[in-house]
Amino acid sequence: MPRRRYPTIGKGDDGLWHAWVTVGTKGNGRPDQRHVKRRTVEEAEERIDELLEQKKSGTVVKAGRAVNLQQWLETYLDTVAPRRCDPSTVYDYRSKCRNWVFPIVGKVRIDQLRPDHLDKVYLGMQRAGKADSSILKMHRILTRALEIAYRRGLTPRNVAKLIDSPTAKKVEVTPLTEAEAIAVLNSAQTTRRRNAARWSVGLALGLRQGEALGLRWPYIDLEAQEIRVWWQLRRRVAEHGCQGKCGRKRAGNCPKKTLPMRSGESHLSGGLVLKEPKGTSKRTIPIPDELIEVLREHREVQKLERQYAGAAYVDHGLVFAHADGRPLDPGHDYDDWKDLLATAGVRDARVHDGRHTAATLLIAQGVALEVVQEILGHSDIRVTRGYSHVATAMARDATKRIGRTLFPKGGTP
Known part of the structure; x- marks a missing residue:
């Protein structure tokens, strides 16, 4: 088999060095030739070697001028990511790219991107005091976006x-x-706080905030003592419906604003929607006897509120809602939690720490990790196992208290 010749390089009338490199075959059967045009012979040879290496490894980039990183990420976030990700997730991705990628390396052509370009992005985030978890998320966003670009020959x-x-x-x-x-x-009950049962459910069953606020009566069977965690309440950010032509920075002020929705979701009011939990979080869990009574009392109070509201009542079937049936905003729920902690004289904690509390209490009481995983809806047992060291300490403290009770100092066994 004859050895292939190196492409001929010649100087044109424009003073540049030109060459044609065949890198494969087009869809119509004709040769796929790439025109190389550089200022020096060395630069032309470097580009030819690059194309020949791509041909050898089967990674030839599509013909035409490559887009820059900002152009590709905008395309990825507009057309690719929404097919797999929640609209709120895409909004978060877009915000991170706009703040940390576009200003630093957004104008770099995607086929000329180097590892040190990404290092600059991560270093910039680190110097700005961003959390390690945020930097890691940025890396995962870029990794996925660039993988799709690679698969598409960009x-x-x-x-x-x-x-x-x-x-x-x-x-x-x-x-x-x-x-x-x-x-x-105790504080929630004694102060007769509205929706006090919300915190009983959260701490006893370890529900996420969105899962607790998204509970609906048709999915709770008090007779069978089961609760189906099939929905969660989430706040969505509005998007421009005018493709940014209105001139307003915030999409919420756009005259044609739209609320991104996915199949199977329900819009309640404002930016609040009901959506299914992701992954294995959709589950059915048993309700303790004591919590059954709490929920029965809460339902009776809600029936009275509905009678008082009359025609103004908005019936979404929500277990925890305003007096007129409207859904509880996650932000107001957060404020209520903080106020409850202060009233109870308990140290400051996040709403999500209530979920951690349920997990550690279950494990401390000897409940198997697999059962705790099922109750909390963890997709990976390793997440559940992460609570073990805390629960072990709590269990050890409990046994010490039992020991002091049964065998007081100086007493006889």
């Missing part, structure tokens, strides 16, 4: 895979103690 490689992934320190779980959890529930 770039000869995924440079995000050529660098070490940023590391994020594991966040220590800080649940409430058993005494603190009891103090919170």
Whole structure:
């Protein structure tokens, strides 16, 4: 078989060096030739070698001028990511790219991207004091976007895979103690707080905030003592319906604003929607006897509120709602939690720490990890196992208290 000749390089009337490189065959059967045009012979040879290497490895980039990184990420976030990701997730991705990628390396052509370009993005985030978890998320966004670009022949490689992934320190779980959890529930009851049962459900069953606020009566069977966690309440951010032509920075002020929705979701009011939990979070869990009575009392109070509201009542079937049936805003729910902690004299904690509390209490009481995983809706047992060291400490403290009770100092066994 004759050895293929190196492409001929010649100087044109424009003073530049030209060459034609055959890198394959087009869909119509004709040769796919790429025109190389450079200022020096060395630059032309470098580009020819690059094309020949791409041909050898089967990673030839599509013909035409490559888009820059900003153009590709905008295309990815507009047309690719929405097919797999929640609209709120895409909004978060777009915000991160706009703040940290576009200003630094957004104008770099995607086929000329180098690992050090991404290093600049991560270093910029680090110097700005961003959390390690945010930097890691940025890396995952770029890795996925560049992988899609590579598969579509827009770039000869995924440079995000050529660098070490940023590391994020594991966040220590800080649940409430058993005494603190009891103090919170007692305070909610004694102060006759509206929707006090919301915190009983959250702490007893370890529901996420969105899952608790998205509970509906048709999915609760008090006779069978089961609760189906099939929905969660989420706030969505509005998008421009005018393609940005209105001139308003905030999409919420756009005259043609739209609310991004996915199949199967329900719009309640404002930007609040009901959506299915992701992954294995959709589950059916048993309700403790004591919590059954709490829910029965809460339902009776809600029936009275409905009678008082009359025609003004908006019936979404929500277990926890305003007096007129409107859904509870996650932000107001957060404020209520903070106020409840202060009233109970308990240290400050996040709403999500209530979920951590339920997990550690279950494990401390000897419930198998697999059962705790099922109750909490963890997709991976390793997440559940992360609570073990905290629960073990709580169990050890409990046994010490039992020991002091049964065998007081100086007493006889």
